[in-house]
Amino acid sequence: RIHFTLSAPAHGWLGIGFNENAGLKGTYLIMGNVKDGRPMVMEHYVLSPGDYRPILDLGGTSSLGDITGQEFEDKTTIRFSVPVMLDQIYKKQLGKGKSFHLLMAYSSADDFQHHSMMRTSAKITL
Numbered sequence: 001r002i003h004f005t006l007s008a009p010a011h012g013w014l015g016i017g018f019n020e021n022a023g024l025k026g027t028y029l030i031m032g033n034v035k036d037g038r039p040m041v042m043e044h045y046v047l048s049p050g051d052y053r054p055i056l057d058l059g060g061t062s063s064l065g066d067i068t069g070q071e072f073e074d075k076t077t078i079r080f081s082v083p084v085m086l087d088q089i090y091k092k093q094l095g096k097g098k099s100f101h102l103l104m105a106y107s108s109a110d111d112f113q114h115h116s117m118m119r120t121s122a123k124i125t126l
Contacts, residue, residue: 001081002094002126003066006032008106010117011071014078017046017103018092022121024049027103028092032069032078033110039069041080042112045090055090063091076106099125 006014017029024046032041041064043055056062069078084095092100105119 001065001083003079003081004030005077005079006104006106007075007077008118009074010106010108011074011076012107012109012117013112013114014076014107015103015105015116017105018094018100019046019103020092020100022101024103027052028090029103030064030080030082031112032067032080033112034069034071034076034078035110037071039067039078041067041069041078043091044112055088058090060088060090063088094126096126099123 008014013031013033015031017027019027025048027046029044044052045055046052063082064080066081101121102124103121105116107114107116
């Protein structure tokens with residue numbers, strides 16, 4: 001499994017996405033928040049810019065584990081893990097040596113449909 005920790009200077013959702021291409025279409029997107037003291041993390045798939053849907057709604061299954069999270073002062077932190085080798089249509093194989101465009105974003109709202117207040121991307125190799 002790969003373990004992730006995401007943190008942002010806001011109370012709202014945080015997201016990380018993986019795509020072989022620079023565009024948003026086809027991105028395996030993981031979003032999480034902490035609401036009423038409870039962390040929630042969901043996997044999404046980006047069908048087109050602005051149209052991302054939970055993988056569960058598309059017929060996939062969740063691969064997430066080790067979910068924790070907290071909000072304090074002006075900061076949200078979530079932690080989770082995913083298997084290195086994902087063999088589902090909407091997910092990416094995250095093995096060592098794989099290259100991706102990594103998307104990172106966060107919002108000041110817990111609603112996953114709310115626009116991000118910060119978004120950036122970088123080309124990485126695991």
